[in-house]
Amino acid sequence: MGTKLTDQTADRIFQxxxxxxxLGPGQKLPNEAELCSLFGVSRTTLREAVRSLAAQxxxxxxxxxxxxxxxxxxIRQDIGLSQLESVRMRLQDLFEIRMMxxxxxxxxxxARGSDEEIxxxxxxxxxxxxxxxxxxDWAAADLVFHHAFVTASHNQFMExxxxxxxKAIADTWAMRGTHQLLPGIVLRDNEMLMDFLEKRDxxxxxDAMSIHIRHIINLLDFEPSETIRLL
Numbered sequence: 001m002g003t004k005l006t007d008q009t010a011d012r013i014f015q016x017x018x019x020x021x022x023l024g025p026g027q028k029l030p031n032e033a034e035l036c037s038l039f040g041v042s043r044t045t046l047r048e049a050v051r052s053l054a055a056q057x058x059x060x061x062x063x064x065x066x067x068x069x070x071x072x073x074x075i076r077q078d079i080g081l082s083q084l085e086s087v088r089m090r091l092q093d094l095f096e097i098r099m100m101x102x103x104x105x106x107x108x109x110x111a112r113g114s115d116e117e118i119x120x121x122x123x124x125x126x127x128x129x130x131x132x133x134x135x136x137d138w139a140a141a142d143l144v145f146h147h148a149f150v151t152a153s154h155n156q157f158m159e160x161x162x163x164x165x166x167k168a169i170a171d172t173w174a175m176r177g178t179h180q181l182l183p184g185i186v187l188r189d190n191e192m193l194m195d196f197l198e199k200r201d202x203x204x205x206x207d208a209m210s211i212h213i214r215h216i217i218n219l220l221d222f223e224p225s226e227t228i229r230l231l
Contacts, residue, residue, distance in 0.1 A: 008151060009041050009049035011159070014058060015147045017069055019163045020140060021170050029059065029067045038144055040123050092217070094169050099213050101161065102146070105153045107206035110197055111151030118197055121148040125190045132183045139170070142186060149209075185215050 004139030013035070017023045029035065036046050050067055053059045060068050109121065124145035131138035142165055150162045189212035 005041065006045055006048040006052065008053045009039055009045055011151070012039055012144065012147060013049055013053060015150075015159075015163045016140070016144060017058065019143045019167045019170065021167060023069050025069050025071045026064060027069050028065075029069065033067065038127065038141065040120065040127075041116040048136070083128060094165060095213055095217050097165055098169075099210065099217075101158070101165075102149075102213060103206045105149050105155070105158050105162065106193065106209035107202040108158075109149040109152035110200060110202040110205040114152045117148070117152035118200075121145070121152060121197060122194050124148045125194050129187060132187060138183060138186070143170070143191070181219060182216070185212075185219065189215060 017029075025028070030038070030047060032043055036043055039046070041049075050059060050061060054061055054067075057070055060070050062068060064153070107116070113121070124141070128138050128141045128145050130136065131141045138144045146166060147162065178230065189208065193205060193208045196208050
């Protein structure tokens with residue numbers, strides 16, 4: 001169990017690195033306490049995960065200074081999707097892609113995820129809620145939350161695809177700015193998602209994720225003719 005948790009933590013740190021536009025090469029990762037809180041693991045597990053990533057060349061640990069992202073060749077290039085990350089696509093296009101894949105990812109997670117993985121998704125949702133209420137970096141916590149669905153779906157392709165989409169969205173939000181109503185939508189929709197997960201209702205989880213994405217689409221002030229195609 002310890003090895004599995006270490007591997008899962010290493011994977012989630014890696015996904016955070018490639019999803020967060022602020023964690024480019026040379027940038028410092030959050031400190032141990034923040035990462036332990038974010039991922040819900042002990043310092044021992046976190047350190048083992050970081051050592052694993054360092055051995056693979058994704059991060060460099062500098063004694064007394066912290067852990068830094070290295071120049072890296074990401075696995076996502078192997079599936080020919082690297083261009084998606086670099087292209088500044090419109091948010092509408094990005095959320096259309098999310099509508100195609102994330103509801104099914106939520107359904108798979110609900111059906112395939114272990115009790116531990118479902119509990120981890122719920123814990124991540126509470127972390128998002130905590131950050132929204134306390135003024136923390138809820139967007140970063142939200143990325144971890146959505147990746148927890150990917151982990152529980154046990155679909156390796158999704159492990160590579162979703163972080164690319166999320167990073168492109170994060171980059172676009174950074175240029176445009178997030179809507180002031182978005183945190184409220186996230187809170188309400190996450191509660192709906194958690195309800196279906198706890199009930200182990202895959203179709204309900206699928207529909208709840210679809211509704212969440214539609215809520216965001218409606219918030220983006222697209223032209224009616226554009227939005228209606230997604231509903």
